[in-house]
Amino acid sequence: MILAKRISLYTVLVICAIIMMFPIFYAFSISFMDGGEVMGGQLLPSSLSLDNYLEVFQKVPLLTYLLNSFVTSAIVMIGQLLVSSLAAFAFVFMKFKGRDFVFFLFISTMMIPWEATMVPNFMTIQSLGWTNSYLGLTIPFFALAFGTFLLRQHFKTIPQELYEASQVAGISRFRFFWNVILPVSRSSLITLGIYSFLTNWNMYLWPLLVTNTESARTVQIGLKQLQTQEIASDWGIVMAGVVIVILPTLLLLFAGQKKLQKGLTQGAIK
Amino acid sequence: MTHVELAGLKKSYDGKKNVIEQVDLQLQQGEFFVLVGPSGCGKSTILRMIAGLEPITDGELFVNGKRMNDAPPNKRDLSMVFQNYALYPHLNVEQNITFGLHTKKISREEQRRRCLEAAEMLGLADYLRRKPRELSGGQRQRVALARAIVTQAPLCLMDEPLSNLDAKLRTRMRSEIRQIQRKLGITMIYVTHDQTEAMTMADRMMILHEGEAMQIGKPLNIYNHPANTFVASFIGSPAMNVMEADVSPSEIGLSPHCTLPNPMKGNVKAASKNVQVGIRPEHILFSAPEQADAVVEVVNTEVLGTETLITFILDNAKDQWIARWNGQWQFSVGDRIPIRFDLDAIHLFSKDNGRILWAANDGQPNQTAREVLR
Numbered sequence: 001m002i003l004a005k006r007i008s009l010y011t012v013l014v015i016c017a018i019i020m021m022f023p024i025f026y027a028f029s030i031s032f033m034d035g036g037e038v039m040g041g042q043l044l045p046s047s048l049s050l051d052n053y054l055e056v057f058q059k060v061p062l063l064t065y066l067l068n069s070f071v072t073s074a075i076v077m078i079g080q081l082l083v084s085s086l087a088a089f090a091f092v093f094m095k096f097k098g099r100d101f102v103f104f105l106f107i108s109t110m111m112i113p114w115e116a117t118m119v120p121n122f123m124t125i126q127s128l129g130w131t132n133s134y135l136g137l138t139i140p141f142f143a144l145a146f147g148t149f150l151l152r153q154h155f156k157t158i159p160q161e162l163y164e165a166s167q168v169a170g171i172s173r174f175r176f177f178w179n180v181i182l183p184v185s186r187s188s189l190i191t192l193g194i195y196s197f198l199t200n201w202n203m204y205l206w207p208l209l210v211t212n213t214e215s216a217r218t219v220q221i222g223l224k225q226l227q228t229q230e231i232a233s234d235w236g237i238v239m240a241g242v243v244i245v246i247l248p249t250l251l252l253l254f255a256g257q258k259k260l261q262k263g264l265t266q267g268a269i270k
Numbered sequence: 271m272t273h274v275e276l277a278g279l280k281k282s283y284d285g286k287k288n289v290i291e292q293v294d295l296q297l298q299q300g301e302f303f304v305l306v307g308p309s310g311c312g313k314s315t316i317l318r319m320i321a322g323l324e325p326i327t328d329g330e331l332f333v334n335g336k337r338m339n340d341a342p343p344n345k346r347d348l349s350m351v352f353q354n355y356a357l358y359p360h361l362n363v364e365q366n367i368t369f370g371l372h373t374k375k376i377s378r379e380e381q382r383r384r385c386l387e388a389a390e391m392l393g394l395a396d397y398l399r400r401k402p403r404e405l406s407g408g409q410r411q412r413v414a415l416a417r418a419i420v421t422q423a424p425l426c427l428m429d430e431p432l433s434n435l436d437a438k439l440r441t442r443m444r445s446e447i448r449q450i451q452r453k454l455g456i457t458m459i460y461v462t463h464d465q466t467e468a469m470t471m472a473d474r475m476m477i478l479h480e481g482e483a484m485q486i487g488k489p490l491n492i493y494n495h496p497a498n499t500f501v502a503s504f505i506g507s508p509a510m511n512v513m514e515a516d517v518s519p520s521e522i523g524l525s526p527h528c529t530l531p532n533p534m535k536g537n538v539k540a541a542s543k544n545v546q547v548g549i550r551p552e553h554i555l556f557s558a559p560e561q562a563d564a565v566v567e568v569v570n571t572e573v574l575g576t577e578t579l580i581t582f583i584l585d586n587a588k589d590q591w592i593a594r595w596n597g598q599w600q601f602s603v604g605d606r607i608p609i610r611f612d613l614d615a616i617h618l619f620s621k622d623n624g625r626i627l628w629a630a631n632d633g634q635p636n637q638t639a640r641e642v643l644r
């Protein structure tokens with residue numbers, strides 16, 4: 001009886017997984033096919049040729065794009081971690097008038113969609129002359145209300161007595177933050193780091209606005225470029241590009257899956 | 271020599287209601303002072319004001335004669351042990367014990383030497399590499415103690431350090447803390463809600479009730495001479511029996527069938543006041559029927575082995591009295607037994623404000639008994 005239940009449950013799960021995974025699998029499969037095979041509607045390539053991969057690197061400067069994406073994502077990740085954790089620290093461990101009010105004001109910015117502030121942000125970046133540079137691609141994202149919220153929830157589970165004990169011991173505020181709070185909150189920080197890296201990696205609209213040279217573009221724009229260029233009919237090459245771009249995402253997710261789950265649910269349970 | 275002095279200390283969190291009302295206190299060098307009172311009475315608040323973790327609303331704090339109201343915690347030369355131990359979960363025992371010592375410009379070797387010494391003293395030597403979560407409650411408690419010891423601060427504050435331990439361990443740690451304090455000669459301010467801890471550990475203690483100091487003194491003095499009904503019923507276990515009584519100049523009527531001579535005869539003014547009678551359980555005695563003050567009805571007995579607690583009523587079933595007798599007494603519920611009140615140990619309190627009006631042993635503390643007991 002239990003076995004039957006289990007078998008049916010797993011059957012459903014497997015079917016769902018197949019439906020979810022099919023597009024990715026198909027993209028992966030197409031990336032090895034030549035034009036004829038794609039048009040023929042084949043599901044699997046007849047041979048594993050890497051021609052498409054070689055070609056995609058020749059058609060667009062994918063390596064530059066990858067590097068740009070990687071660098072901006074890394075900078076944004078570090079920036080967000082620093083800014084969010086410092087802000088969350090202030091909201092939890094420092095006493096000042098109107099602290100909760102300021103926090104809710106801060107959080108309420110989550111209700112304003114990023115697209116709504118895009119135009120003023122763009123004008124600021126433009127007047128600063130930061131277009132086509134890492135500065136313009138990264139700095140507008142450093143302050144992250146969600147990240148501050150996530151870390152604040154975790155910091156609140158850290159007993160105030162730890163802070164008081166270090167005050168009595170004469171440890172400076174920053175040292176306490178650096179030597180106690182950050183190590184104790186490692187799992188939340190990793191969660192937030194992965195989240196912000198992926199979000200930035202997948203960003204499309206903003207890089208499109210602030211970059212217009214090949215040397216400054218990021219991968220998502222590169223992909224779009226692949227589709228709009230004349231090679232668009234050659235789906236094998238486009239899909240090779242896609243696979244290369246989603247590879248880091250998948251790797252990061254697989255590596256950090258456990259931590260990501262733990263971090264995102266931690267605040268909720270406590 | 272006076273080490274710590276609180277002068278008219280007050281605290282208000284919201285600017286309206288005072289949580290601490292006017293506390294005056296002088297602590298001697300090397301004294302073990304206990305702040306005791308029910309939960310929520312403001313013990314932690316006082317301790318945190320002394321530590322500098324909470325600003326002082328009014329009044330003054332002196333340490334070694336220097337005004338310290340506005341000094342940051344680390345400039346006050348004290349150590350503190352928290353109720354939840356406040357150990358850093360990501361550091362091992364040794365790192366926890368020495369955490370922060372570097373700010374006092376203590377060399378690495380000296381830090382290590384002090385850590386080993388403290389660990390040795392507290393039996394932690396084998397656990398120095400462990401993380402706090404790999405320790406038992408008692409061991410964590412010791413790590414917190416060790417952390418206070420290695421600072422070699424002359425003043426140590428402890429906020430209910432034993433309340434997370436089981437009863438047996440608590441008894442052991444009580445005596446251990448007391449011994450360490452004596453050995454190091456530090457001044458201790460120890461907060462607890464447990465009157466047994468206060469009685470057994472304190473050189474002197476202060477009983478606190480709703481932010482007001484009820485009484486300050488040596489444990490036995492307070493036990494024998496409670497200043498009011500709150501102290502009388504808070505100190506001592508089981509608590510002192512405090513009952514309303516009808517008073518006339520010559521008699522105290524506890525019930526229609528039980529009257530005692532009014533000991534305040536001489537003082538006519540006080541004698542006619544509304545009073546409450548207080549008598550400790552050990553001063554209610556089993557009596558021969560012909561000498562009995564009353565014959566009472568037993569409602570419960572608890573035989574503890576060396577002694578027996580007898581709960582009984584006179585006439586009013588709502589007023590339950592407790593007597594404590596040595597030995598093992600076996601009564602059944604409903605038994606009627608003759609008892610006698612030890613009139614030399616009776617206290618009379620004002621019914622209006624609870625203050626002591628008269629006590630049998632007033633003014634002549636039993637010096638010899640105290641010498642023997644100490």
Ligand SMILES: Nc1ncnc2c1ncn2[C@@H]1O[C@H](COP(=O)(O)OP(=O)(O)O)[C@@H](O)[C@H]1O
Pocket residue numbers: 283284289307308309310311312313314315316
């Ligand atoms: N941070 C605070 N803000 C407002 N009120 C507080 C704060 N801390 C304690 N109190 C109040 O002060 C009173 C005394 O608290 P506390 O000193 O913690 O008592 P105790 O340690 O004796 O149990 C309580 O009524 C408590 O509600």
Ligand SMILES: [Mg+2]
Pocket residue numbers: 313314315429
């Ligand atoms: Mg407390």
